[in-house]
Amino acid sequence: MLVLTREIGETFSIGDDITVQILGITGNQVRLGIDAPQHVKIHRAEVYKRIAARLQQMAAQTSGT
Numbered sequence: 061m062l063v064l065t066r067e068i069g070e071t072f073s074i075g076d077d078i079t080v081q082i083l084g085i086t087g088n089q090v091r092l093g094i095d096a097p098q099h100v101k102i103h104r105a106e107v108y109k110r111i112a113a114r115l116q117q118m119a120a121q122t123s124g125t
Contacts, residue, residue, distance in 0.1 A: 064072055071081040078100065083091040094102055103111065 066072065066082045068082050068084060071079050073079050078094065078096040081093040081095070083093045085091070096102060
């Protein structure tokens with residue numbers, strides 16, 4: 061895992077077409093702005109887990125198990 065130290069207003073890049081900017085820091089919360097192509101899906105981990113579970117559930121229903 062790469063660990064970065066950034067200040068408000070600073071950015072970092074992921075690949076050639078994704079930029080993440082630190083928008084604000086309040087207590088232990090960090091606000092991020094993410095600039096990415098529209099085809100790149102960005103989800104918080106807890107949302108992604110729900111989506112993956114739902115897709116797995118739908119696949120199981122489709123296969124009849």
